[in-house]
Amino acid sequence: MNRHIVVLSLLVLGGVMTTTAFIMAFFFTPPVLGPAVTNEAGRILGYQPLFSQKIFYFHVPVALASFLVFFFTAYYGVRFLMTKEKQYDTRARIATEVTLLFVILTMATGILWTRFEWGRWWVWEPRLTTYFIMTLLVIAYFVLRNSIEDEERRATYAAVFGIIAFIDAPISFAITRIIPSSVHPVVLRSGGGLTGSQLAAFLIGLFGMLMIGYALYQTRVREELAHDRLEAVKAALEG
């Protein structure tokens, strides 16, 4: 019971923190400066502030959190294969559910940013491509699950695919970065380092997002384990 209260307060705290980061991003952090504004003689008058960069305080935390949660899909997959205990399969599945939510949020914010930064809705840029592939992998995980009836086989296959998909995602990121793509030039802004208040907003957003992820995961696990217990009790009563 106590644990449940902790989880719920983490959920609330995470919500407050991500909202705080959002507000801080608009009111307290200095804008990141973009391309130089020059006069006719070519003298630099100043730098254009990049307001689209504000999405960074939401986008990067959710992207990092999605990858961290995906790690638990693989971790519980390994645990399941080692022990064959059903609860690890449930945990892996729920971790993947949370991953799906976060990956979709990452994609959505990433696409918005691309639109305003590069003037296009979609660019085959390494990070976007990787997340696109990750979305497909997570969807494939659920397609695989739904296509198998036998419970133990479903759990085993899902565990194996979860592990292999988690290995594949960073490889995908590395290869998309290294292989030159002739269709669209890779535009990567070199990070100029964050100032104090920018870093603060970013970290608050990041920890808030991790708390939300953890709390969502724990709440769903609790629900599912209770459901499993109920089914077991029902089966025992009928038998």
Next chain:
Amino acid sequence: MASEARGLGVRQFKAILRKDIVMELRTKEMITSMGIYALLTMVIYQVALSQSGTAFDPRNIAAGLLWLAFVFTSMLGLNRSLVHEKDQGCLEALLLSPVDRPVIFFSKAVGNLVFLLIVQVLTIPVFAFLFLQEGSYAGEWWMIPLALLAGSVGISGVGTLLATMSVNTKGKDFVLAVLFVPLMYPLLLAAVSATSAAVLGGDGSVQQFWTGMGMMAGFDAIMLLASFALYEFIVGA
């Protein structure tokens, strides 16, 4: 003792591989279906490129088109190779016999690799004949075979694992495609890059080729190791 066990493993490996090849030689089912499928893909390419105009040079996208054909034919072949095992109860018999699981994985993967390579060797001249008559080939002669081999090793290794899963699902070939394409994405990207560098040549193409080869080698090493380690769980479930 250890060498005896290894000798046994090699003999089992050869036996399973020979079974696949003998079956293929008798029925000629895999090569025919994969080959015709590749040929049909060429027809689709003609349709796709039919409005691209005379200035368009198919050489620029030749590597991509080739790998596209190989992706689809390999999915077809992988599915078939495991469907046979399952429908005829062969996989169960294999599992009952005292054969190590890794040996099953390697023999099936090598069998799939052989069929894929044969189809590639048959497809490339046809493709070149149909689309690349005016073009010239810029790279060294060994570049394309090397890139094909590196790509095919990854495709058949990981593909064998995925196909073993997908034949036991309701969706079968659909599930295979859903699992296969996103997992193979990095490998295909590197493969197309290396093959394209070999076909087109030009400044920095040698470096691009070796970068692609390095990426493919890395993917193959990591993913094959993972597939090899995880196959035991799949085939037993």
